[in-house]
Amino acid sequence: MSLQVHITTFGCQMNKLDSELVANELISQGFELCRDNGQADVVIFNTCSVRQHAENRVLTCLGRLGRQKASHPGLITVLIGCMAQRQGTELIERFADLDIVCGPGELHRLSGLINKARDGAGRQLALTDRLRARRTVPTELEDMDTRHRLSQITSSAQAYVRATRGCDNFCSYCIVPSVRGPEISRPPASILAEVENLVAAGCIEITLLGQTVNGYRYCADGPETDFAELLRMVSAISGLKRLRFVTSYPRGFSDDVFYAMAEAPVICEYLHLPAQSGSDRILSAMKRSYTSAEYLDLIERGRTIVPNLSIAGDFIVGFPGETEEDFQDTVRLVKAVRYKNCFVFKYSPRPGTVAARRLTDDVPAEVKRRRNNELLAVQEEISLDLHREFIGQKVEILVEGPSKASYKERPEHRNQLTGRTRGDNIVVFDAPGQVEQLTGTLVDVIIRDASALTLFGELPSTLPNARQ
Numbered sequence: 001m002s003l004q005v006h007i008t009t010f011g012c013q014m015n016k017l018d019s020e021l022v023a024n025e026l027i028s029q030g031f032e033l034c035r036d037n038g039q040a041d042v043v044i045f046n047t048c049s050v051r052q053h054a055e056n057r058v059l060t061c062l063g064r065l066g067r068q069k070a071s072h073p074g075l076i077t078v079l080i081g082c083m084a085q086r087q088g089t090e091l092i093e094r095f096a097d098l099d100i101v102c103g104p105g106e107l108h109r110l111s112g113l114i115n116k117a118r119d120g121a122g123r124q125l126a127l128t129d130r131l132r133a134r135r136t137v138p139t140e141l142e143d144m145d146t147r148h149r150l151s152q153i154t155s156s157a158q159a160y161v162r163a164t165r166g167c168d169n170f171c172s173y174c175i176v177p178s179v180r181g182p183e184i185s186r187p188p189a190s191i192l193a194e195v196e197n198l199v200a201a202g203c204i205e206i207t208l209l210g211q212t213v214n215g216y217r218y219c220a221d222g223p224e225t226d227f228a229e230l231l232r233m234v235s236a237i238s239g240l241k242r243l244r245f246v247t248s249y250p251r252g253f254s255d256d257v258f259y260a261m262a263e264a265p266v267i268c269e270y271l272h273l274p275a276q277s278g279s280d281r282i283l284s285a286m287k288r289s290y291t292s293a294e295y296l297d298l299i300e301r302g303r304t305i306v307p308n309l310s311i312a313g314d315f316i317v318g319f320p321g322e323t324e325e326d327f328q329d330t331v332r333l334v335k336a337v338r339y340k341n342c343f344v345f346k347y348s349p350r351p352g353t354v355a356a357r358r359l360t361d362d363v364p365a366e367v368k369r370r371r372n373n374e375l376l377a378v379q380e381e382i383s384l385d386l387h388r389e390f391i392g393q394k395v396e397i398l399v400e401g402p403s404k405a406s407y408k409e410r411p412e413h414r415n416q417l418t419g420r421t422r423g424d425n426i427v428v429f430d431a432p433g434q435v436e437q438l439t440g441t442l443v444d445v446i447i448r449d450a451s452a453l454t455l456f457g458e459l460p461s462t463l464p465n466a467r468q
């Protein structure tokens, strides 16, 4: 019987993609993915270092490895992702039951490391030395992306595709440039080949990924390809129905990206554009290199060029030195933009960042909590208003599968499916007995009700509108 692998993924879409690529590699070598961590011969934790909370969850998992190994002799335990690169040496010393630590820049070596550990070669540590000096990607690592096939981890209709690795921005609070290395854009030919393969395998929605995806810029021997050009090339691939991209960085965002979005019907009218603060003083302390006025100007240009542009934001509250006035600037920005939704985080210092080294974490925890709740409440009202505008409209959604969240909001509803609009609004709708038939397809749904988080719809009575 094949060896069983279980992968637990923490953090962002980039980690989800890496988990999928690791799964693909291991499956091609005869492993099988399993759903139950207790049944696995190899357990992998793909970790996130962006916030302390995410790291704490991983540390709890690592603390349980001893018990897991006692009940499953021969179990191989593996740590990958940002925590591996940031703290790998320390963690392998601290957790005697951890067999392999492998940084994100060394994932092409992972299956070999697992085989070595299984052959009794002892514990394995693979971290990238002088990561910031790396200006090219090892061919074997790039090949993992190029060989990307749909695995059992994600839905067969949707896939993430990497456009860039790493980041050069060094926002003062962020650990990513230190653990993911410098920003490197993939060759357009590799990206196109990967998308073509995924579409040929039945994928209809692609999300291009990068920490600052709009910074994509590739130039080898020929002319330079920028992000707008990449979008145009990918959107022309036959059979692709939806194209998204995350995450965008406000500085240097070219209007040509908006023009590409407006021209190509395949590109969804959705933009995830973190502002992080509405106060210019705090933006400067964060080293975000734009002002709130420049950010608002960009949003206005986007909305002028791309009708119905749906925008999501990220904010950090309680950044060192944030006064009540700074926070009210953030509230004003949220009200001015009218985001579809916002992710709001309370600042927590990350070791190794400029903010942790030089700034005092001086906003009391209860003030951070209050600002967090206040900003979420402001956003909730906006989300509800925007969602109510959908009532009575017919919207196209990509069905992702059975809805779990809706049961909490409307426990009386059963047999519901969930999907997303082009603008990334979550829609749930009744579809008794049609889970298999509709999952992974585009369907039109009429919106009948709305909460701040969710649109509630129904299929038009003439169902045969379901289309691939």
Ligand code: SF4
Pocket (backbone or CB within 6 Å): 167, 168, 169, 170, 171, 174, 175, 176, 177, 211, 212, 249
């Ligand atoms: S743009 Fe800033 S916040 Fe985003 S990954 Fe780069 S350094 Fe981190």
